[in-house]
Amino acid sequence: MGKRSEIIIKFINIMKKLILTAIVIVSLLATTGTAFAVKPTGNLAGAVNVPWNLSAAVMPVPPYGSGDIPGSDTASKLIVNQPNGNTEVTMTGVMNGLNPNTTYTVYPSNAWSSSNAWDVTGNYTISLTVGNTLYTEYLVLQQSGNVITGEYLALDPAGTVSRWVIESGTVLGNTINFLAHFYPVPTMHATFSATIATNGSMVDGTWRDIIPGTRSGLWHTTSGTAIPYNVGNGWPGLFENLSTFTFTTDEFGAGSWHLNLKNENFAGPGTYNLSIWINGAGATILVSDNFQVVVE
Numbered sequence: 233m234g235k236r237s238e239i240i241i242k243f244i245n246i247m248k249k250l251i252l253t254a255i256v257i258v259s260l261l262a263t264t265g266t267a268f269a270v271k272p273t274g275n276l277a278g279a280v281n282v283p284w285n286l287s288a289a290v291m292p293v294p295p296y297g298s299g300d301i302p303g304s305d306t307a308s309k310l311i312v313n314q315p316n317g318n319t320e321v322t323m324t325g326v327m328n329g330l331n332p333n334t335t336y337t338v339y340p341s342n343a344w345s346s347s348n349a350w351d352v353t354g355n356y357t358i359s360l361t362v363g364n365t366l367y368t369e370y371l372v373l374q375q376s377g378n379v380i381t382g383e384y385l386a387l388d389p390a391g392t393v394s395r396w397v398i399e400s401g402t403v404l405g406n407t408i409n410f411l412a413h414f415y416p417v418p419t420m421h422a423t424f425s426a427t428i429a430t431n432g433s434m435v436d437g438t439w440r441d442i443i444p445g446t447r448s449g450l451w452h453t454t455s456g457t458a459i460p461y462n463v464g465n466g467w468p469g470l471f472e473n474l475s476t477f478t479f480t481t482d483e484f485g486a487g488s489w490h491l492n493l494k495n496e497n498f499a500g501p502g503t504y505n506l507s508i509w510i511n512g513a514g515a516t517i518l519v520s521d522n523f524q525v526v527v528e
Contacts, residue, residue: 282310282508282523287516290346291464294377299515304329310508310520320498321525323491323508330485335478336512338489342468343505343522349463350403350428351375356456360386360439361449371456378403384412384424396422403458408434411442420445432457467516471506472497498527 284305288297307329313322323340330336356371373382380401386394394414401410406428414420422445426437433453440448470476474497481487498504504525510518 279311279313280523282312283521284308284310284518285521287519290344290519291466291516292377296464296516299512299517301330301517305518308518312523312525314525319492319494320527321493323493325479325489325508325510327479327481327487327489327510328485330481330487330517331512332481332483332485334485334512335480336487336510336517337476337478338491339467339476339509339511340471340474340491340493341507341509342471343507344464344466344468344519346462346464347405349378349461350406350408350432350458351461352380352403352408352428352458354456354458356434356453358434358437358451358453360451362447363449368454369451371453373398375403380408380410382410403428408458422447424451426452428458432459434458464519467509468507471504472499493525495527501528502526 286297286300286302286305288300289305291297304327309324309326311324311326314320315322325338327336352373353375354373356373358369358371360367360369367387369387370385371382372385373380380398380403382398382401384396384398386396388394396412397415398410398412401408407425408428409423409425411421411423413422421442422439423442424437424439426434429435433456435452437451438448439451474493477489477491479487479489504527505522506525507522508520509516
């Protein structure tokens, strides 16, 4: 065998070893695929910036809004990611625009919900019956939270205005209720209730005198409309019994925090909805949008 033939044979043997090694590497990668698992389709792809909201922007007022720091919602960032590997979700808060040298508490929370609500502040013309007689009368309402005050202006047959003061009242869901007393005679009371229709008018109203009065009747608005808005239903509780934790801002009102959630932090495979709440001095100041993670 010539020298040239020996070189060719050695080259072939080397190539066989390289091919065998490559096959072994591929096999090892295939058998250890769980170490390189990719999160399910629909998970947060890359770092997602979840918006912050001032608490009064999304929750009832009061009690929310008392601790809000205007501008901190747009100056701060909440970065959420579902990386590959054992960590299911990472959350990083890059906080700015807060009070300097102050400790804040982070609440990893369930997703919050909201409901439709009505603001009845404004002037209304109403059609009201007393027995079989129909009157055109007026309401002037103010609302704070779900509490209403104001006045009811009644017209007698001679056109004289009688003023009734609304001393208490509420707007709950699609129902308005209030109690009014006759201004010159504070012991004379009447109660009113009605349903707020989808167009903001008040319909199917009833009223009646409180003893010793005996009158009663029906009423509805003919002008003026309540304004719909969406309001949060309050803090939804900690997510999966996680604990709160704190961070402290520097002299410029900036700070940061980081939270990793692993598989054991979840009840099992499924889709989970979360939010982050930030409290300071016992009051909520920031509430994140809801965000979703998927766990296999």
